[in-house]
Amino acid sequence: MVRKWICVTALAVAVPQAHAQDAEAQKLREELRQMQQRVDALEQRPRQTGENAFNPSISLILQGTAARSSQDPAAYRIDGFAPSGGEVAPAPRSFSLGESELIISANIDPYFRGQLTAALTPENEVEVEEAFFQTLGLGKGFTLKGGRFLSGIGYQNEIHQHAWDFQDAPLPYKAFLGGRLNDDGVQLRWLAPTDLFLEFGAELGRGRAFPSADSSRNGAGAWSLFAHAGGDLGVSTAWRTGLSYLQVKPEDRAFEDSDSLGNPVSQSFSGTSKLWIADFVLKWAPNGNATITNFKLQGEYFRRDESGSLTYDDGTALNGAYASRQSGWYLQGVYQFMPRWRAGLRYDRLDHGTVDNAIVTGGLGPSAADFGPLMTAYNPSRSTVMLDWSPSEFSRLRLQLASDKSRADVTDNQVLLQYIFSLGAHGAHTF
Amino acid sequence: MRSIIALVLAAASWPGLAALNIFACTPEWGALAQELGGDKASVYTATTALQDPHHIEARPSLIARARRADLVVCTGAELEIGWLPLVLTQSGNPNIQFGERGYFEAASAARMIEVPQRVDRAMGDVHPAGNPHLHLDPLNISRVAKALAARMSLLDAQDATYYIGRELDFQKRWHEATARWEREAKPLQGLPLVVHHRDLSYLLAWLGMREVGTLEPKPGVPPSAAHLAELLGSLQQTPAKAVVRSAYQDPRAADWLAGQARLPSIVLPFTVGGSERAKDLFGLYEDSIARLLGATK
Numbered sequence: 001m002v003r004k005w006i007c008v009t010a011l012a013v014a015v016p017q018a019h020a021q022d023a024e025a026q027k028l029r030e031e032l033r034q035m036q037q038r039v040d041a042l043e044q045r046p047r048q049t050g051e052n053a054f055n056p057s058i059s060l061i062l063q064g065t066a067a068r069s070s071q072d073p074a075a076y077r078i079d080g081f082a083p084s085g086g087e088v089a090p091a092p093r094s095f096s097l098g099e100s101e102l103i104i105s106a107n108i109d110p111y112f113r114g115q116l117t118a119a120l121t122p123e124n125e126v127e128v129e130e131a132f133f134q135t136l137g138l139g140k141g142f143t144l145k146g147g148r149f150l151s152g153i154g155y156q157n158e159i160h161q162h163a164w165d166f167q168d169a170p171l172p173y174k175a176f177l178g179g180r181l182n183d184d185g186v187q188l189r190w191l192a193p194t195d196l197f198l199e200f201g202a203e204l205g206r207g208r209a210f211p212s213a214d215s216s217r218n219g220a221g222a223w224s225l226f227a228h229a230g231g232d233l234g235v236s237t238a239w240r241t242g243l244s245y246l247q248v249k250p251e252d253r254a255f256e257d258s259d260s261l262g263n264p265v266s267q268s269f270s271g272t273s274k275l276w277i278a279d280f281v282l283k284w285a286p287n288g289n290a291t292i293t294n295f296k297l298q299g300e301y302f303r304r305d306e307s308g309s310l311t312y313d314d315g316t317a318l319n320g321a322y323a324s325r326q327s328g329w330y331l332q333g334v335y336q337f338m339p340r341w342r343a344g345l346r347y348d349r350l351d352h353g354t355v356d357n358a359i360v361t362g363g364l365g366p367s368a369a370d371f372g373p374l375m376t377a378y379n380p381s382r383s384t385v386m387l388d389w390s391p392s393e394f395s396r397l398r399l400q401l402a403s404d405k406s407r408a409d410v411t412d413n414q415v416l417l418q419y420i421f422s423l424g425a426h427g428a429h430t431f
Numbered sequence: 432m433r434s435i436i437a438l439v440l441a442a443a444s445w446p447g448l449a450a451l452n453i454f455a456c457t458p459e460w461g462a463l464a465q466e467l468g469g470d471k472a473s474v475y476t477a478t479t480a481l482q483d484p485h486h487i488e489a490r491p492s493l494i495a496r497a498r499r500a501d502l503v504v505c506t507g508a509e510l511e512i513g514w515l516p517l518v519l520t521q522s523g524n525p526n527i528q529f530g531e532r533g534y535f536e537a538a539s540a541a542r543m544i545e546v547p548q549r550v551d552r553a554m555g556d557v558h559p560a561g562n563p564h565l566h567l568d569p570l571n572i573s574r575v576a577k578a579l580a581a582r583m584s585l586l587d588a589q590d591a592t593y594y595i596g597r598e599l600d601f602q603k604r605w606h607e608a609t610a611r612w613e614r615e616a617k618p619l620q621g622l623p624l625v626v627h628h629r630d631l632s633y634l635l636a637w638l639g640m641r642e643v644g645t646l647e648p649k650p651g652v653p654p655s656a657a658h659l660a661e662l663l664g665s666l667q668q669t670p671a672k673a674v675v676r677s678a679y680q681d682p683r684a685a686d687w688l689a690g691q692a693r694l695p696s697i698v699l700p701f702t703v704g705g706s707e708r709a710k711d712l713f714g715l716y717e718d719s720i721a722r723l724l725g726a727t728k
Binding site: 028107110113134136137138139140141142143189190191192193194195196197198199228229230231232235238239240283287288289290291292339340391392393394423426428429430431 | 478479481482483485486488489490491492494495496498499509512513514515516517520521522523524525526528529530552555556592595596599651652653679681
């Protein structure tokens with residue numbers, strides 16, 4: 001209210017006093033006063049009344065698949081890489097419900113916005129994928145997020161699964177992040193005041209999941225930094241590229257395996273894990289009008305360095321130094337060749353790289369064959385094609401074929417049909 | 432070396448000399464903001480006339496531009512719902528959020544038509560607040576100009592008289608032009624038309640033209656062969672004089688129907704920049720009327 005009066009006073013003062021056309025100025029002033037009233041009236045007009053006027057916007061995603069695969073998805077593993085413990089297996093055979101996502105969001109007050117993304121899993125559990133607050137009024141280009149949220153590292157990580165161009169995550173995401181990173185913590189972003197899109201972000205997290213291992217220590221178990229740049233190339237093409245770094249210090253990051261004789265073994269890693277991601281995405285549409293035809297090219301490169309110690313426990317625990325340098329990448333293109341129809345191609349590949357395991361090299365007993373996932377010098381790869389049809393922007397049906405060489409010496413041929421439906425509020429999609 | 436330093440300094444002195452940095456969602460509001468803001472406003476228009484206003488992506492460049500905007504001028508009525516909320520939240524700019532003075536919706540000042548009694552997605556892409564393509568009614572342009580000039584004056588009080596003065600001048604020219612267009616467009620009264628999407632409803636209502644069919648079976652649903660065949664059949668009973676579409680729409684359906692029914696196929700600019708002549712709001716209306724009059728001959 002005070003601000004309003006200052007404005008009005010300022011307006012009155014701004015009108016030149018000693019002007020020849022005094023009548024004209026008077027007229028302007030009167031006109032302005034009326035407009036002020038008009039704007040105030042428009043701003044104050046209630047749009048909706050009743051108890052539900054402030055209900056948050058709710059949207060629901062329904063998904064499901066029907067799949068066939070030549071290898072059992074339940075026995076899925078990525079050879080040459082430590083198991084991430086995430087939901088990385090291909091779609092189960094036969095009919096299967098996917099995760100139903102419930103997204104509830106609203107502005108909390110003039111300063112904050114809140115969002116919850118809950119996944120109702122086919123196993124009849126509720127998983128909190130995201131539950132965060134975000135500032136609206138920090139200003140100077142800063143935004144603070146807190147709670148559980150999809151990390152800003154990489155490109156695809158921040159995109160909700162129902163908006164992916166393929167049914168499942170690329171192999172590097174599966175191997176290095178267990179599908180995706182959504183830690184509990186805080187995120188600060190800053191957008192530079194330039195015409196070129198330049199964004200910097202930092203996150204501090206608990207480190208509750210792979211590549212970290214949840215521990216009960218005080219302080220942050222994970223931190224990351226990322227920078228994004230983006231812009232337009234003419235009117236038809238838009239691009240974004242980024243570089244991200246994630247560092248975690250897992251303690252006793254364990255997985256169960258079996259040795260070369262089939263006896264159960266437990267292996268656990270403690271140390272430092274550093275992950276670099278370089279990403280880009282390019283979107284093209286004639287005149288920037290994506291409704292008829294458009295093309296999207298996206299790729300990311302991951303590199304992880306881990307160093308620390310490894311414990312090998314088959315009854316007697318052995319401990320030795322462990323260091324690895326592994327990488328992976330994927331490239332995918334999706335082309336909408338006519339309204340409603342899109343076709344896509346994706347190739348992903350992981351590079352086993354170098355692994356230095358002192359338990360083996362130091363001759364403490366177990367051989368490389370006893371460390372299945374860690375010491376198999378194998379480079380997994382996969383090729384995927386998809387065709388999808390979207391009757392409207394709220395529904396999508398997809399056919400996806402993949403030849404998956406995640407497991408050494410076997411090729412898993414997968415065919416699946418997927419549906420994705422979105423109900424309720426019209427959610428905006430990230431670039 | 433000195434020139435490089437000068438260049439860097441010039442580049443760093445954004446947002447330039449303009450008092451108001453305006454981010455316009457669509458070309459018509461960009462053009463209007465420029466009319467009112469003159470050289471006191473620097474206007475960035477997020478989309479072009481060749482882009483479907485319903486399907487815009489929250490491109491990085493838009494977020495970067497919104498970061499520095501003093502005023503966002505959009506249509507509202509859920510037209511920009513697929514991208515604008517994201518641009519606003521990611522911009523880190525508190526002044527342009529919904530409900531702030533730096534956020535302006537044309538729909539808040541305009542008179543809306545085709546407000547649905549009930550909404551259900553089974554009806555297609557319907558807008559609960561009414562048809563959002565409100566800029567093709569000259570009275571709405573006039574109403575929005577009034578509210579927008581007042582808003583610009585509130586944000587930049589120093590230049591208030593400048594904005595109001597320009598607004599009064601614009602209103603005068605706009606009223607004269609509207610009267611002229613209404614005279615010129617007399618022959619269009621009662622003209623039956625097939626339209627692609629209901630994005631021309633305000634124009635049709637203003638000039639008294641009749642819509643006898645839409646190429647889209649439902650709002651936002653692309654034309655299907657079955658629907659077009661049905662539409663062709665219905666034109667036997669209720670003949671049309673032309674098939675009309677906007678510059679951003681897929682030409683194939685309109686051209687097919689026009690060819691089958693032996694009707695002229697007319698492309699309207701829809702918004703500023705949609706044709707050679709539609710350089711500003713006046714050009715947009717002049718060109719649209721001229722193209723429609725072509726069908727009556």
